[in-house]
Structures are given as C-alpha cells and as structure tokens.
Amino acid sequence: MEEEDPTPVPNAEARTSTGLPRTEGTLGLEEAKEAILKYEGVFELTSTQEVTAREKQFSNQEQKLRTRMSKVKHKIAVISGKGGVGKSTVTVNLAVALAMHGHADNIGVLDADIHGPSVPRMLGLTGHKLQVGPPGAFPASGMLGIKVVSMDFLLPDENAPVIWRGPLKMTAIRQFLSEIVWGDLDILLVDLPPGTGDEPLSIAQLLPEMDGVVIVTIPSKVSQGVVKKSITFARQVGMPIIGIIENMSSFICPHCGKKSDIFESGGGQKIAEELNIAFLGSIPIDQEICEDADKGKPFIVEHPNSAASKSFMEIVKKIEDFLKKRHDIERR
Numbered sequence: 001m002e003e004e005d006p007t008p009v010p011n012a013e014a015r016t017s018t019g020l021p022r023t024e025g026t027l028g029l030e031e032a033k034e035a036i037l038k039y040e041g042v043f044e045l046t047s048t049q050e051v052t053a054r055e056k057q058f059s060n061q062e063q064k065l066r067t068r069m070s071k072v073k074h075k076i077a078v079i080s081g082k083g084g085v086g087k088s089t090v091t092v093n094l095a096v097a098l099a100m101h102g103h104a105d106n107i108g109v110l111d112a113d114i115h116g117p118s119v120p121r122m123l124g125l126t127g128h129k130l131q132v133g134p135p136g137a138f139p140a141s142g143m144l145g146i147k148v149v150s151m152d153f154l155l156p157d158e159n160a161p162v163i164w165r166g167p168l169k170m171t172a173i174r175q176f177l178s179e180i181v182w183g184d185l186d187i188l189l190v191d192l193p194p195g196t197g198d199e200p201l202s203i204a205q206l207l208p209e210m211d212g213v214v215i216v217t218i219p220s221k222v223s224q225g226v227v228k229k230s231i232t233f234a235r236q237v238g239m240p241i242i243g244i245i246e247n248m249s250s251f252i253c254p255h256c257g258k259k260s261d262i263f264e265s266g267g268g269q270k271i272a273e274e275l276n277i278a279f280l281g282s283i284p285i286d287q288e289i290c291e292d293a294d295k296g297k298p299f300i301v302e303h304p305n306s307a308a309s310k311s312f313m314e315i316v317k318k319i320e321d322f323l324k325k326r327h328d329i330e331r332r
C-alpha cells in the first residue's frame, strides 16, 4: 500500500497553462520549482510548436496577471537599502494600520523576499501552506482579513533555504501576482528584500502601474548612504516615491523616560530634504515592537497608545493622502 503523503501535492498532469497545479491540494516548494522551471523554459525548446506553445503560456499568464491586478486599487512597494532596518516590521504594521483605518478585509501583503521571508512570522501565520483550488492558489488570511502570500508557505520547514537564481525568482513573483486569487483589494503592499536586485526589478517590470514606494531607513550614516541607491533605483525604474520612514529613530527608556538617539536621529528627514522627497515620519525603538513581531502579534494592535503606533497611524494618513492625490490627478 502506498504511504499517505501528509501534505498532498496536486496531480502533476493537471496543470494550468502557466504550470501551477489545477487540482485542489497544498502547494510545496519542489512542486512550485518544477512548475516554474517548466514554465520558464529552462528545458530546451526542440520545435517551433513548443516555442509557440510557450509564447501562448506567457501571454496567457500576462493576461491573468493584468486581470487579477486590475482588481487591486493601489499597489505600494516597501523597500530599503540595507537589511535589518525594519522594512518587514514597517510593512506589517502599515498593513494592520491600513486595515484598522477603514480597509479591513481589503489589504494584501505580498512577501516578495524570496530568500528571507519574515512577514508570516510577524503576522502569526508561520506554518501555513498555500491552498490550491480550481481558480488558483489562495492567500492566507491573517488578522483583520489581511491576505498574505509568502515563499514561506511553500517551504517544507522554516529552516529550509531557497537557493534560486534570478529568472526563477522573477517567475515565482510573476506567479504570485497572476496565480494567486487575491480578489478585490484596496491596497497590496509588496515587501521587497533590501537592495536593488532581482526582486525589486521584477516587481518594477511586472507592476508598472505601481502607485509608489515607501523607503525605510534607520538614521545612521551607513544606512543613509545606501538608501540613496534605493531612491535612485526607484527613480530609474519609474516608480513614484511616496516618502521615507525613519525607523529605530530614538529610544525612550521605559524606566527613566530618558531619550537616547542610538543610531543618531534625523537622518531620514535630512535625506528627504536633500533629495526632495516627502518625509513620512519616525518610528522609535520600542522593545515591544520586537517582542510582538517574534510572537506574531502586530504591535500596533497590541499597543495602540504607544508613540510608535501613533506614528504608524500618522504615516498611514500621509500614504492615503498620496494615493488620493494620485487618483485625483489620474481622473483629470
């Protein structure tokens, strides 16, 4: 008798035109990789029929991506020059703040950090697996109905690394946008890995209608230096810049109330002024931001009256103003 697979993968014969499986089940990393390799044409094309079939696949998927993304009113990418500055923390808390600010059940987060996905952990969705049904794969639903998709949902366990090159990552991101049943959303936040590599470039190419990018930095001079590269990158690929957020701006001791500028302070504002970009706000260092992220509990829900939560809510208002102005300009 055949051993029962604890995480059933869909039948390989029953694929959609793009490679992702058609039947119901749970999608795993190997399954996704196989589908992507097949789709990307890593196997040699031997006949003109095959070339034509592949071209048809591309155009089908492009069409699907456009259809799915046309239901998402706004798309915002969150980027940073360096890792560890709190980009995912900011993405998650902005998603929650937006959901609390009248967009419950209408916010999506695409964790496009293929090698270091951390959004699921921060939203308490670790261990979730992508469920596949006839229309495509379904995002996980987190707090306040936030829809989340992450590479993490395809990994066999949280220690498994993804060792993929550029084209494979671009195809994975394309499939996340076209094959996931995102449904109607007000805002899709895309959490990108630090720097200006394959993933940000893929997103810039796949979502030319991107409303804008939010850039996260810490105030240190080292971080300021690299964040300028992100700004130049966004300008070069034609993504509007919504503004800069300075994270880990200062630390207020919970015992004595003394303020310490651990990474200095004001660096984000300085860059914003220098490069003529909006400054969205500063988030202080708060031990509970870190503790809540580790527990999978969004900080802003747990500590709504903290200085950092208030700052997140102010930033959300500025982002909404930006989107509204952009929308008004487009309608003229």
Ligand code: ADP
Pocket: 080, 082, 083, 084, 085, 086, 087, 088, 089, 090, 118, 247, 248, 249, 283, 284, 285, 286, 287, 288, 289, 290, 291, 293, 294
């Ligand atoms: P990135 O996405 O830029 O790599 P993360 O969002 O993963 O960074 O944050 C790195 C670490 O710093 C995490 O442990 C997170 O909880 C913590 N962190 C982020 N912002 C703050 C903050 N303002 N105060 C305290 N800890 C923070």
